[in-house]
Amino acid sequence: MATDQPTRRATIHDVARLAQASTAAVSRVLRDAYGVSDDMAARVKAAMKELDYRPHASARGMRGKTYTIGIVHPDLRNTFFPDIFAAVAEVILPTSRQMLMATSEWTSAEDVLAAMHDRRIEGMIVVSPHISENKLVEAARVAPLVLTHRHSYSTAYDTIVSDDDSGAEMVVRHLAELGHRRIVHLGPMAGRQSKQLSFVSARRANAYRRAMEAAGLGKYAEVADSPHYSVEDGFRAGHAVLTRSQRPTAIFAGTDNVAFGVIQAAFELGIELPRQLSLVGYDNTGTGSLGPLSLTSVDQNPHEIGTLAARMLLSRMDGRQEAERISIPPRLVVRRTTAEPFE
Known part of the structure; x- marks a missing residue:
């Protein structure tokens, strides 16, 4: 009834x-x-x-557990990061935990980390933060922390990175083997970060310079400033170098987003890719692989980075004390935006 x-x-x-x-x-x-x-x-x-x-x-x-882990990242508009977050979710969510995400794009990473701690998260995955080493160590004392996309050898937390040196060297080798000499690299704050080798932008810029020297092209090496890894700054930086009297025959963009800006600048200037300009991105985002773009790019394997970062965090939360550092080898995916130089 x-x-x-x-x-x-x-x-x-x-x-x-x-x-x-x-x-x-x-x-x-x-x-x-x-x-x-x-x-x-x-x-x-x-x-x-x-x-x-x-x-x-x-x-x-x-016992103070909130069954929540935090993820802090620097850029909501970068299409590279969601692949990392999806991989983290595949590991974290089956443990009956939730993920709390925050961006440090419009506020300091230090403030975001403090806000995470105020919410009593169990642990954090922090992606490419612009914050001092001391502040990261302090944060790791409050809750377990895994750092990605910043090169660190701290014993206070775990680190997982892509081998940015190898990735930049592969780009230069590829372009040099095609016959390019005037190869310009676009990256953020190139001069100011030249000594801060923990930042991926500085690692890629320095590896680019070394690879240019190794290829006998040292006199052509140039890092042009694209202040942020954004499409807008890629357009501005690309437009600047492509309107010179002697423009480069190839551009190595610091990210795919920067490369998309260069593509827009080249289109507006009537420069044909790859016949008149070769272009290589970094991240191998899904957008870059689509249709007419078909961007040559460096793949960092974000799914593996996210999976390993989540497993490292769970291991730390279970009591592991020894710090771990993992470097993931990248690979160059050659598509339609690179060819022999047209001169």
């Missing part, structure tokens, strides 16, 4: 009875605590699913 009374919400005691476990054991499974057997975890999770049990956030937050 139908009833108008609401169905009673399942409790932790109901889960314990169905799983043939104590409420303490169920609580340990909810908190993902150390020492829970696989069999116990499986029984409790099966009972939770059968009863449609949803623990209160306050119950899951016992």
Whole structure:
């Protein structure tokens, strides 16, 4: 017989009875605590699913846990980062944790990290922050931290990077083998960051210069300033170098976004790619691989970076003390924007 009374919400005691476990054991499974057997975890999770049990956030937050990890990144408009975040989600979400994302694009990374700590996150993945080493160490003392896309050898936190030196060298080799000599690199704050080798822009710029020297092209080496890794700055920087009396025959853009700006500048100036200008990006974003663009670019394997960053963070949260540092080898994906120089 139908009833108008609401169905009673399942409790932790109901889960314990169905799983043939104590409420303490169920609580340990909810908190993902150390020492829970696989069999116990499986029984409790099966009972939770059968009863449609949803623990209160306050119950899951016992012992200070919020079951939330933070992700801090510098640029909402860079299409490279979502591939990293998706890979992080594939690892983090099955652990019944949530992801809290914030950008340091319009505020300081230091303020964003402080805001994350105010929300009692369990750990953080921080992408390419513009913040001092001391502040990163302080943040890692509050909650486990994994740093990506910034070269660091700190023992206070884990680091995962793409081998930016190798990536830049591959670009120069490819263009030099095609016969290019006047190869210009577009990157942000090239001069001011020349000594800050933890930043990827400085690593790529210095590796570019070394590769130009190794190819016997040192006298042609030039890093033109594209203040940010954006389409707009790529357009401005590209337009500036392409309107010179002796323009480059090839451009190595610091990111795909910068390369997209160069493509726009070249189009407006009536310069045909790759017949009159070869162009290489960095990131191998999905947009760059599409249709008429078909951009030659360096692939950093963002999915692997995100997957490993998430696993490293979970390992730290489980108590690992030793710092880990991983460098992922990139690969050059050659498409339709590079060819022999037209002179």
